[in-house]
Amino acid sequence: MKATVIHGPGDIRFEEVPDPRIEAPTDAVVKVHTSCICGSDLWPYRGEDAVAEPRTIGHECLGIVEEVGADVTSFAPGDFVVVPFDHCDNTCPACRLGVQSACVNYGVTRSGQAEYARVTQAEGSLVKIDGAPDADLIPALMSLSDVMATGWHAAVASGVHEGGTAVVVGDGAVGLCGVLAARELGAETIIAMSRHQPRQDLARRFGATHIVAERGREGVAAVKEILGGIGAESTLECVGNGPAFEQAFRVTRPGGTVGFVGVPHGVEAPVEVMFRKNIGLRGGVAPVRRYLPDLLDRVLSRRLDPGPIFDLTLPLDRVADGYRAMDERTAIKVLLQP
């Protein structure tokens, strides 16, 4: 099949690789219907994660089941499915506790930006959509594979609740989905920290009540002014680097919580600040499968529409242009279709 392969920093190629196949009775192979590029794909693209040897890349997709292993009984070829980027059996103790992202049989989609992808633990991971979804819902459905569920996780982990206050650090697709999640979970004040006009506009459309463009000390002061001199109860850290982490803790009120979902890169938790101000830290890899049925309901009923995070759609064979656009921040998130 044709697949996206990363050869090294900045070197994305769409080329021939071996077809994925059923390797275990718990596997399924899915024909990719729609895929996309994740902010975390930019880590190796930018050389911030090592690329030891060429490998397929892309962990988000919607697809049509092509083939299933012997243990997969709830899905059959032809089913339209959302593929959570993190695969789980949905039965182990961690899964039963709602932490499917720490499943004992954890797996990840390895060739989402390709013609086919293998899903390990298909029975526990996949969620079927009856019939073929309306075409205009595809972007929103696509977001459920990772980014919307991850933004949701940031909101849940940071304790967003009806009437609460939330600050979102990071105006990438995850951060914008975090704004949407905070709105859905009832936060009264939602501050998006963003310096980019189109992202600010989208944040407002998604429910941000305030935009803070300043960073550092000025950003902290601006947030506190909005929040009556004290920081936020819930801060959604949606980047994963040191400056974002620092910003997140500085805008959080005593007793508040930083919910972190950006894959940590060279990040340290400020344990002494946390101790002195009783600020909690919680989050991690989103247990997509846990949230998926609920999020799917919200999307199919057209109550929740994260679709606008995709501001560029490209044919799959132009995937390299998509990486470039996201790297240069000319696109928020790129949708890929065969």
Place this chain on the structure above:
Amino acid sequence: MKATVIHGPGDIRFEEVPDPRIEAPTDAVVKVHTSCICGSDLWPYRGEDAVAEPRTIGHECLGIVEEVGADVTSFAPGDFVVVPFDHCDNTCPACRLGVQSACVNYGVTRSGQAEYARVTQAEGSLVKIDGAPDADLIPALMSLSDVMATGWHAAVASGVHEGGTAVVVGDGAVGLCGVLAARELGAETIIAMSRHQPRQDLARRFGATHIVAERGREGVAAVKEILGGIGAESTLECVGNGPAFEQAFRVTRPGGTVGFVGVPHGVEAPVEVMFRKNIGLRGGVAPVRRYLPDLLDRVLSRRLDPGPIFDLTLPLDRVADGYRAMDERTAIKVLLQP
């Protein structure tokens, strides 16, 4: 007055210092009735915190109000009071959120192990006991100034709840109070990690359902065996050093929470483990005043008795012997009376 003064590592003297006096209208001066030595007093005693110059030490006491400033209207000379080690106005935004330990007018008792102590923010901090308490309740009441409230905070921060599972790391007085708190908050399984027979016995008496004497890898394996192969939902970190922190995270299940109350010394949060396993970290300086009325009710009604953590009582002028006993771990916690 006579007060305990630390001159440097291992050098505790009971000597004459100036009397504390009302310095602000929000102050009170309390005649110390009972005091004690805290595990955290051992940090400077052991040279792990610097002692730049001789200073009075001791932050826990029960006392009788001697004098109040003009703004203190709820207390009068002669009142018997519990003095939270952390003083707060109990009205600022942080206090109203239940984080009195991050009060904008935060203060700390500086001469608890002395004849008199000054309480800043007396109106917000002190809690009165009507009449003179029964003598046998004094140790339990003494524990409310810090250690019992701190153990309670560890349990609350780590999310202990009815039917939950808890591991307590640290068998000092705070850890033992953490066991008691976990029992009061309804945990079904409470594992105390302790290698010392008398502390193990006390942990059992306080509600520990299991004792794990092993540390490191063996300790983790023993905890997991008790908890069905997975770690604890709530882990109470009651030490504050690196090995204890590491132990705490290793015995916590995916999605669980480490509640930390040991003053952090050279501690790092394992952000990547937290991310991968969705383990939360929350805690800090205990907001004693928040818990005090409830804890006082429990003690006065003789439902809660942390008193046995005091296994050595000394006259105040033998305070140096008390430090030595705690440093050598021949005493868990030392009560001091004039």
